[in-house]
Amino acid sequence: MKKEKVKRLLAVLVSAGMVAGMMAGCGTEATSTSGSGAAATPEASSSGASSAASSTSSSSAAAASSTDESSGSSGVHEIYTVSERNNLSGVVNPDMKSRADIDKALPEEQKGGLVIGLSMGQMGSSFFTQMHEAAKAKCEEYGYELVMFNADGNISQQSADVEAMITNGVDAIILNPMDVIAAEADVKRAVEAGIPVIGCGVDFATDVPVITSVLANNFFGGWESGVYVGDFFEGQHIKAGMILGVMGHTIDESRMTGMMAGIVYERAAQQGNAFASEEDAYMEAYNMFNELRDNGKLSSEKWDFEVVAVNGDGAWTNEGGLAATEDIIAGNPDINLIMTGSDPMGAGAIKAIKDSGLTPGKDIYVACCADGGQEMFPYLENGEMLCTGYNSPDLTATAGIDLIHMIFEEGYDASNLPAAEDLPTGVITQDNWKDYYDPDLQYCKVLDFKWETIDEIRAEAGLD
Template sequence: MKKKKWYSLLAVVVIALLLFTACTPAETTATESASASTEAQASTEASGEESAPASASTEAAAGEVHEIYQLMPKLSLAGIVNPYVEDRADLDKAWPKEPAAEGTLKIGWTEINQSSDWFIAVKNSAEEKAKEYGYELEFLIAEDDPQTQSQHIDTFITQGVDIIVVDPVNSSAPVADINRAVEAGIPVLCVGAVPENCAALTTLCSNTFMNGYLTGQYMAEQFAADEEISATMIVGVMGSSCTESRLCGAVSGILKQRMEAKGTPYASDEDAWLAGYNLFEEIKSNGKGGSDEAGFQVTGYGTGDWTIEGGLAAAEDLCTANAGMNLMISENDFMAAGALKALTSANMKDQVKIGSVADGTREGLDLIKSGDLLCTGLNSGIEQGEWAIDFIHAIFEEGKDCSDLPLESLFTPGVISKENVDEMYDESIGFYKTQEFQFPQSIPELKAENQ
């Protein structure tokens, strides 16, 4: 995508963000949002690569596209749209499908857990939306166990539901189960975490890399062009695609803004992504890394397990070892809240700015309103639950075409900051103001937009 085109897309995102509002968080025990908790089983993805949502075309293999696309799939690049993704129209996905019983639509949903306010919001919002449409929804909890999730899918096949929703416990475990359901004539919609290549209609999920890319740019804008940024990072768990793509996106965004501020911009967003990817890999391998040219250094990172308590513990260690830092990048709002406590205790609150990449919780927005947090990104459990049911309504009752969707259908990314927090704030819910559902783009539409 060319740079001017990316600017126009960012402008569209900013305008869209001004149309909605925000917010409430979880308790101190709350864990990370959907895909992060989904992929906390980092051992299943510890190689640093995961199967592509849809394989890259032979054009990429032939070296005719930017290097960043040739690197895909990578955990740390999840969320970058590959304009050379192969069509899926000819893949049997058990679609089209008519409800088994006239006037009734039966949905079977297997969810990872209910261990945090994020997952609770997914369940509650899905049930409310299904009730609104008059659908029958059976919502089962896998308790982080792939075998239990497999049994759920078998149960739904035996029941003959009209469609199955799967939030994968990990990327590989449910693939055979999904394909088995499709072979039985039942379409499958995934949410939250993208499974390895399979016959699901698509996966509805937040755009982790681009949320990082946008929030990273915003964080960097808070520093003068000649001011060195000495940063630390608090991550959920390295080895999770959610963690790695969010932080890789943030590093890429910071590099992009810094190089622009210094008058030596990258030729394209792809170049910024590639530079960010290389720097993130250095940080991941060595525990630190930086760019003298951009005036940006990451001097350390800590693991916070997506919780307030984890963020507090990680930040305490980082404060001790990095007395000269002036920026702390947190993967999510919960860890940022813990980090703020550590900075306050260490008398470093005035010295160190904190930015969050996700989730847009009410607690995160409260911290933005008070001036204690620079920003956060979009990732609402309410949207995840509601929009899955909206998608099902769209394909069964509104005639929407789901025959050639990518395996990864990404929600619009965005930044919440002091500039728009008031417009996005809503005291009645746990996240930013819920947006209107938009049916995902097909592969041909994505190709036309991005080439």
């Protein structure tokens, strides 16, 4: 994880529906639900670098100083400078600048018995339920109280919720914003009142005074699966259908671009013409996905890879994946791969393949970017699902609480954490699914996670 950490700091772009979900409760609980509005699904949350199984990627921090033909005169690769980044959520320039001078209202004295304010943009699913249970258990362990507000998709209500926490004098706030731009003012008000804030699910701009944000890397969740798919299909033509939860949503567009990047990266190496850097593969896939978005299909003789149909209405559900795959197979019965942003859609795809009289894992393979829910492990074990990506609501729920504990009770210096910290990712397959399986959890087991400061990350990258 150390080598990949530099490249895998999230830069999730602003979107009201881009909520990755966080804690729904902890310790002694006081809950307020108010407001109205559409809520994002938890399956649209996402994933960083796995320590339970070896990574399929060989990212190197040395790429930070790449000066190949795709880099500008400053040595910064073009992929870090493109202006339209909706499908690049997670691709961040590793040359991060210090945030130590930003006032984040970090506590001057250690204390326990904390009251934590939790502002959720929305709630309601098995993913969020699992986070709720994990967060409660972690807070009970520390003896903390949680005051939780659910804005139910209403941006104005979320702002009012944060104001209520400030008025009530909570010790720290975990903020899962519906709109990251609108929430900047909420963060600043809290910090001015002396209350530190940790973001969750999306990352704020680097100059916003959050301590950090806890979230998963959408692009590299897809990349992990894509490298595996590229290796699996070595020497074979790929004729794929693609399913996104919502076309235009930064999470799945980034996951799919990452998967395509992994595929072409492997293809290039197999052809004996490897990319000069992984960033070159990112750039290639970025352009390919933009073409796919514009035209609804893509054919690359160079990479022996085509996407003949794209469905952007999968809604991150079994039902959405089923309907989308039925439509794709009806028009393209000779495809050999379905690519999905989340494995609930992948499960629906498997059913559609069976219903069409074909065999998943033989006639058509199903590759997913996330989430590793308990119900997916049988599909992985029997080979009906080629791969999926690691995603843990338990880790998502507890990481921010652990950081608050470290700061308030252990004296951890959190003054120079990056704007966002990646949670682990990893590709889960028929060969390694047992490494991720925990029979007592609804999703994958909790992997090790270590907070790293900007100074530590830059040192690993050889930038200082």
